[in-house]
Amino acid sequence: MELLLVFLIGALYASGVYLILRRSMVRLLLGIILLGNGTNILIFLLGTITKGKPPVMAANLEVFEDIYADPIPQALILTAIVISFGLTSFAIVLLKRVYALLGTDDLDTLNTPQEEDI
Amino acid sequence: MIDNHIVATVLVHLFTALAQLLLPKKTVPQMILSIAGCLLSFLLALALFMKVYSGGILTMNAANWDAPFGIVFVADLFSSTMVLLTSVAALAVSIFSAVGVGRARMLFGYFPIFHFLIMGLNGAFLTGDIFNLYVWFEVVIISSFVLLTLGGRIPQLEGAVKYMAMNILASMFFLTGIGILYGITGSLNMADLSLKIAQVEDRSVVNLTAIFFLVGFGIKSAVFPLYFWLPSSYHTPPSAVAAVFGGLLTKLGLYALFRCFTLLFVPDDFAQTVFIIIACATILTGAFGALIRTNIRRVLSYLIVCHIGFVVGGLGLCSKTALLGAVFYLIHDIIVKTNLFLIAGLIRQLRGTMNMGKLGGIYAEYPKISLLIAIVLFSLVGIPPLSGFWPKIYLIEAALMSKSYAFTASVILGSFITLFVVAKLWSEVFWKDAVVDEVIVDNFKPLKTGRKFLMILPIGILASTSLFIGLNAEFIIQVADRIANEMIDTTPYTSAVLGNK
Numbered sequence: 001m002e003l004l005l006v007f008l009i010g011a012l013y014a015s016g017v018y019l020i021l022r023r024s025m026v027r028l029l030l031g032i033i034l035l036g037n038g039t040n041i042l043i044f045l046l047g048t049i050t051k052g053k054p055p056v057m058a059a060n061l062e063v064f065e066d067i068y069a070d071p072i073p074q075a076l077i078l079t080a081i082v083i084s085f086g087l088t089s090f091a092i093v094l095l096k097r098v099y100a101l102l103g104t105d106d107l108d109t110l111n112t113p114q115e116e117d118i
Numbered sequence: 119m120i121d122n123h124i125v126a127t128v129l130v131h132l133f134t135a136l137a138q139l140l141l142p143k144k145t146v147p148q149m150i151l152s153i154a155g156c157l158l159s160f161l162l163a164l165a166l167f168m169k170v171y172s173g174g175i176l177t178m179n180a181a182n183w184d185a186p187f188g189i190v191f192v193a194d195l196f197s198s199t200m201v202l203l204t205s206v207a208a209l210a211v212s213i214f215s216a217v218g219v220g221r222a223r224m225l226f227g228y229f230p231i232f233h234f235l236i237m238g239l240n241g242a243f244l245t246g247d248i249f250n251l252y253v254w255f256e257v258v259i260i261s262s263f264v265l266l267t268l269g270g271r272i273p274q275l276e277g278a279v280k281y282m283a284m285n286i287l288a289s290m291f292f293l294t295g296i297g298i299l300y301g302i303t304g305s306l307n308m309a310d311l312s313l314k315i316a317q318v319e320d321r322s323v324v325n326l327t328a329i330f331f332l333v334g335f336g337i338k339s340a341v342f343p344l345y346f347w348l349p350s351s352y353h354t355p356p357s358a359v360a361a362v363f364g365g366l367l368t369k370l371g372l373y374a375l376f377r378c379f380t381l382l383f384v385p386d387d388f389a390q391t392v393f394i395i396i397a398c399a400t401i402l403t404g405a406f407g408a409l410i411r412t413n414i415r416r417v418l419s420y421l422i423v424c425h426i427g428f429v430v431g432g433l434g435l436c437s438k439t440a441l442l443g444a445v446f447y448l449i450h451d452i453i454v455k456t457n458l459f460l461i462a463g464l465i466r467q468l469r470g471t472m473n474m475g476k477l478g479g480i481y482a483e484y485p486k487i488s489l490l491i492a493i494v495l496f497s498l499v500g501i502p503p504l505s506g507f508w509p510k511i512y513l514i515e516a517a518l519m520s521k522s523y524a525f526t527a528s529v530i531l532g533s534f535i536t537l538f539v540v541a542k543l544w545s546e547v548f549w550k551d552a553v554v555d556e557v558i559v560d561n562f563k564p565l566k567t568g569r570k571f572l573m574i575l576p577i578g579i580l581a582s583t584s585l586f587i588g589l590n591a592e593f594i595i596q597v598a599d600r601i602a603n604e605m606i607d608t609t610p611y612t613s614a615v616l617g618n619k
Contacts, residue, residue, distance in 0.1 A: 020287065028283055035290045042294060046301025073300065076249055080293060083256045087286055090263055094282060098275045110276040 005045045012038030023107045025095045032091065036084040040077045047073025121176040123166065124193045124244055127201055130159040131237035135230040145224040149216045152229045156209040159236075163198070163205040170198040171597070175614040177246065185246070185615050186307035192246035192615055196445070196601045200243040200373055203449060206583055207365050207456040208236045210576035215358040217565070217573045218463045223268050223356065231268070232362070235261035239366055243373060246615055248296055248382075249306045251374065255292065255338070259285045262367060265359045266351065277351030284347040288337035295330030298323065299382075309615035312381045312608055328383040332392075335378065339371025341430055342399035345423045349407060352422070353415040357463025360415060364422050365456030369448060372429050376444075380605040385436055393434025398528040400427030405535035414462045414472040414547070417539060418455070421498075424532050425451055428513060431525050435516050441602035443512030446594060450505040450587055454498050457580035461491050464573060465547060470559030474543065479552030487574065488548050490581055495544060497584045499537045505588035508595065 012034050019031030050069040057064060099105060134155030138148045170176060170193050180189040193201075212232065219228055238257030245251050262285075267278045300306060302323055303314040318324050333344070340348040348368070352360055379385055385393065404424030411417045429451070432444020464487070466472050468480060481488040493504070500506030510533060517526040552558065562570065587594055604611060 020283070025279070032283070032286050032290075035287070039290050039293050039297065043297035043300065046297050048301075072306070073297075076296075076300070079249075079253065083253070086260060087256070087289075090260065091282055091286070094263070094267060094275065094278055097270065098279055101272055101275060107279070110279055 001049060001051075002045065005041060005049075009038050009042050009045065012041065024105050025099065025107055026105060028107065029088070029091055029095055033084075033088055036080075036088070040080055040084075043073050043076050043080070047076075120178060121169070121193075122178055123162070123169075124176055124178045124191045125241075126162045127159045127166065127205065127240045128237050128244065130155055130162060131233045131240065135233035135237065138230040138233065139227075142227075143225055145221060145229075148224065148229045152212045152215070152233065153209075155233060156205065156212040156236075159240075160202075160205040160209050163202045163240075166193055167198045167202045170195055175610060177615055185617075186305050186310035189250050190246040190307060190309075190615055191244045192309075192611070193244055194604055194611055194614075195597065196373075196376070196604060197243045199449065199597060199601065200369075201240050203452045204236065204239050204243065204366055207362070207452060207580070210456065210460065210580050211358050211361050213572055213579075214361070214460050214463065214576040217569045218358045218460075218467070219356050220269075226268055228265070228268060231261050231264045232359075235265065235362065239370055242370055246308050247306055248299065248308055248311065251308075251377075252289070252292055252296060255289060255370075255374075258367065258370065259289065262363065265362070266355050268359075269356070271354075274354040277354035280347045281351040284337055284344075288334045291330050291334035291337070295327050295334060298327045298330065302327070307615065308377070308381055309608075309612040312612055313616075315382055324383065328379075328389070331378050331383070332375075335371050335375040336396070337371075339368050339375055339430075340400075340423050340426055341396050342403050342423075342427070345400070345404070345426075348423060349416060349419040352419040353413060357415075357459055357466065361456045361459035361463070364418065364459045365452050368422060368426060369452050372426065372448060375430070376433060376605065379433060380441075381608050381611065385434070390434050390436055393430055393436075394522055394525050397427045397431030397434055398524050400424070400430060401528040401532040402427075405532045405539075408539045409535060412474045414465060414474060414477075414543065415459065417474075417543065418458050418462060421458075421536060421539065422455055424536065425455075427532065428510070428529060431529070432513055432516070435513075435520050435522060435525070437516050437520060438602050438606055439512050439519065440516035441605050442595070442598045443509045443516060445598040445601045446509035446512065447506075449594060449598065450497070450509060450584070453580050453583050453587065454494060454506070457494050457577060457584070458498065460577050460580070461494060464491075464562075464577065467562045467573065468560060470561065474546040476553055477547045478550035479548075481548040482551075490574070490577060491548075492544070493581050494577070494584060495540045497588055499540050500533060503588050503591070505584045505591075507588070508591045 016031045016035035016038060019027040047070045050067055053066060053068045055068040055071045134151055138151055141147050175192065175194045178191040179185060235258060238254050238261060242251055242254035242258060245254060263278065263282055266281055267274055302318055303311055305311050305314055315324055337344045352363055401424050404420050404427060408417050408420035408424060411420060428447050429444045432440045462472060469477050471477060497504035497506050500510050510529060513529055514526055
């Protein structure tokens with residue numbers, strides 16, 4: 001399981017970086033999303049995976065007697081997912097607006113020589 | 119010492135923003151609320167600073183979960199100084215916004231977002247938990263995205279794409295670093311991490327994590343070679359927004375860099391060399407970039423990059439004198455950079471353009487305003503006894519003591535180029551006769567006296583703060599000295615957070 005996740009993280013990071021380096025805005029967006037997912041799985045993996053052992057004590061026990069799943073990475077991922085959801089939705093709207101105004105998907109054309117501004 | 123007043127400055131901005139959201143489309147009450155909120159938060163920040171200055175580090179455990187299990191808020195001298203400077207800058211910007219930001223932008227919620235941004239900054243300075251720092255960073259960047267794009271003009275959106283991509287990428291790096299850090303230490307509390315990282319045997323993983331943090335914060339604080347998003351986006355939003363960005367956002371990155379590389383990872387020789395190289399390259403490329411630009415705000419953007427290098431170099435030298443100089447420079451830089459962008463906004467109001475070639479003759483027409491601006495420009499360059507002078511002495515002294523001649527040369531060259539750029543700016547914009555065949559659009563004269571006053575007042579506030587820093591340097595040096603001590607010996611910090619275990 002761990003090894004599988006390691007390969008998955010590697011693939012997500014690599015494809016994310018590759019897509020970010022492209023000139024297209026849509027690929028930039030997809031790259032950011034893939035990188036975000038890779039990061040979330042990385043946190044999950046590094047918090048050591050424990051299968052089927054919720055961090056809930058049995059009613060008749062005072063302390064944990066068995067190893068249990070660490071809830072903190074899960075809380076971190078949950079927060080990170082919510083944040084990346086917000087950022088991604090902003091990014092989608094922004095890129096759509098830029099596309100509507102400029103009619104291009106190419107990042108290299110985003111250099112309107114308009115010096116005057118407010 | 120436990121003290122719940124630490125988060126007061128965060129809460130003030132939160133409730134100001136919420137109150138403003140309850141008054142949509144009413145710009146004047148929002149404006150008044152904004153200034154009142156900033157004033158209140160300034161007083162609270164001053165009280166917090168006084169308390170920390172006289173009584174030592176304060177902490178607060180959120181929901182009374184003991185550290186290292188819960189989220190802690192820590193106000194040591196460094197964070198409370200940053201909060202105080204933030205609130206001074208925020209006060210000035212909120213007054214300036216009353217005139218400097220168009221009504222259309224206010225209708226779309228400029229003021230609430232501005233307060234969310236300042237809330238995020240204060241929270242980031244005060245938190246003692248690394249994941250919580252990440253969350254505050256996200257609060258800051260999502261607010262800054264909205265402020266940057268508010269208005270929706272084409273150059274703004276183009277700048278925002280670059281800004282958004284780089285900042286999200288920086289957050290990913292930061293989050294990856296946090297993930298690995300949690301994996302190797304099992305903790306998120308910075309004081310606890312500081313103790314646990316020192317015990318980790320596999321140093322290569324620790325160094326790898328440090329690189330993730332360096333790249334993440336490096337993008338945010340705009341160091342070479344990661345700064346190119348800054349000059350291509352900071353000239354697009356309204357000047358009030360650019361003032362907050364230029365004065366405070368990059369400094370948040372620097373704050374995080376200092377926190378991480380003094381508390382969590384103590385830089386070894388190799389890391390110090392890396393920092394010095396980055397610093398020299400940042401100073402030189404920033405300075406050369408500023409030389410060739412003609413738009414005032416683009417010049418200022420490159421000057422921000424240039425002066426970030428001074429601070430990073432201080433971190434790289436890592437001696438006490440160097441840290442003192444770097445912290446002093448940070449204190450000076452926040453106030454001056456915020457003020458310079460406000461001045462750029464004022465110049466645009468006076469002449470309708472920010473292109474140096476088309477400007478001129480402001481001194482002849484507005485001598486008093488020009489003299490006020492001259493004080494700011496002088497303190498940026500560091501003419502003694504103004505505020506930019508003292509930190510450079512410490513930086514150069516520290517660089518010479520540790521025989522880092524390349525950094526010494528870069529600081530001197532960077533200062534000279536800054537002087538040249540500022541002299542050029544002064545002669546082009548203020549002294550040169552007005553360009554004859556240009557139509558001057560003076561939007562300042564028809565303003566009512568009250569609104570003129572609102573535009574000049576924030577520049578006056580920040581200029582007098584600069585004067586205070588420069589003329590009262592002994593006090594600032596004491597503060598910076600204590601901050602540098604806290605950075606070198608982190609035991610007071612860790613024992614204050616964790617209790618004396």
